[in-house]
Amino acid sequence: MSTQADILFEPFRLGNLLLPNRIVMPPLTRSRATQPGDAPNEMNAEYYRQRAGAGLIISEATQISRQGKGYVFTPGIYTDEQIDGWRRVTDAVHQAGGRIHLQLWHVGRISHPALQAEGAQPVAPSAIKPRGAQTFISADSGMVDIPQPRALSKDEIPGIVNQYRVGAENARRAGFDGVQIHAANGYLIDQFLRSGSNQRDDEFGGSLENRLRFPMMVVDAVLSVWGADCSGIRVSPTGSFNDMYDDDPVATYGTFAERLNRTGMSYLEVVEDSFQGNHAGGRPEQVIDAIRAGYKGCYIANGGYSADEARRRIKAGRCDLVSFGRPFIANPDLPERFRCHAQLNEWDSASFYGGDERGYTDYPRLADAN
Incomplete structure (x- = not known):
């Protein structure tokens, strides 16, 4: 297949950005922020710089407040130190010719008092303990169970919406x-x-209607800062990770897609399948149909894609862009490997979360073999 005929390398207009290809690096938690302070560092900047060949990089999940933190070593976006750390990253990516969005994150109930200010109880819409959900609270803690959260009061919700607004400003x-x-x-x-x-x-x-209220308040707050052209959202309609399920994902996400479409938000990334758990057997085609019917902006597909499947799905109109998670961890030059149909490096799952440069910035590039 020639480069000219390869749909993965057709430029794509995403909001205010012209992407050179349709290959997206999705948010990938790597748990390597500097402690204390949860600030990105030079090692993080190098990691993202290496992957600047992606059409778009979406940063790892980044907590918008101390309350929003659920794991040790994840970065924040609510202090000057964190903002300065992220500036190192964005400068590195831009100098390498890349484009990068920040993922705004509040974990809700997936936290632990050891990670909260003054040992506070994690918060959630309802006081329901997520069965089997775990986190890690220190470098040597191992995985610990998530406790029962407390339900947010109605009066607290505008303050959390404002956390998203401030995170967007930062x-x-x-x-x-x-x-x-x-x-x-x-x-x-x-x-x-x-x-x-x-x-x-x-x-x-x-x-x-009521369950959509808080998500749409957050969307409106973020768009008030960035506008629709520079904003996107990620959903996992049938994902089971962290003890999640929905009685009718077709209705829930079809309706949510319609509401997002009204805002003009530039893209919707959908986790169609996940190694962390999925209630659907494979890709949830009915849910995808409902989302595609309701949302007319850019659809980014995610979840165990190969390059060939991505090409087929784009050509069939099932998605516009595709994000590749674990392949991007192990292949900093993933687009180039796709371009020339080169063999991919295998990822080392033991080094996904936490640690140093090993399994982070030391994966070989094609150019290293020459």
Whole structure:
């Protein structure tokens, strides 16, 4: 297949950005921020710089507040030190010719008092303990169980929406090209969206209309800072990670897609399948159909894709861009490998979370063999 005929390398207009290819690096938690302070460092800047050949990089999940933190060593975007650290990253990516969005994150109930200010209890839409969910609270703690959260009061919700707004403003200060709202994988927005985790009896829970209220408040707050052209969102309609489920994902995410479409938000990334767990057997085609019917912006597909499957799905109109997670961990020059149909490096799952340069910035590039 020639480069000219390869749909993965057709330029694509995404909001205010012209992407040189349709290969996206998705948010990938790597747990290597400097401690204390949760600030990105030079090693992180080098990691992202190496992967600047992606059409778009979406940063690892980045907590918008101390309350939003759920794991040790993850970065934040709410202090000057963190903003300065992220500026190192964005400068490195831009100098290498890349484009990068920040993913805005609040974990909700997927936290632990040891990670919260003054040992506070994690928060959620409802006081439901996520069965089997775990986190790690220090370098040597091992995995520990998530405790039962407390339900947020109605009066607290505007303050959390404002955390997202401030996080979006701080992302602009840090030099990002835009932001992605994390509404996937069992974290706070996902907890409000899905019926299994949201059993409130006020205007923020119960009916689908009510469950959409908080997510759309966050969307409106973020768009007030960045505008629709520079903003996206990530969802995982059938993901089971962190004890998540929804009684009717077709209705929930089809309706959510319609609401997002009204805002003009530039892209929607969908975790169609996940090594962390998926209620659907393979890709949830009915849910994808519902999302595609409701949302007319850029659809980014995610979840165990090969380059060939990505080409087929794009050509079939099932998606516009594809994000590749674990392949990007192990292959800093992934687009170039796809371009010339080269063999991919295998990833080392033992070094996914935490550690040093090993399994992070030391994966070989094709050029290293020459």
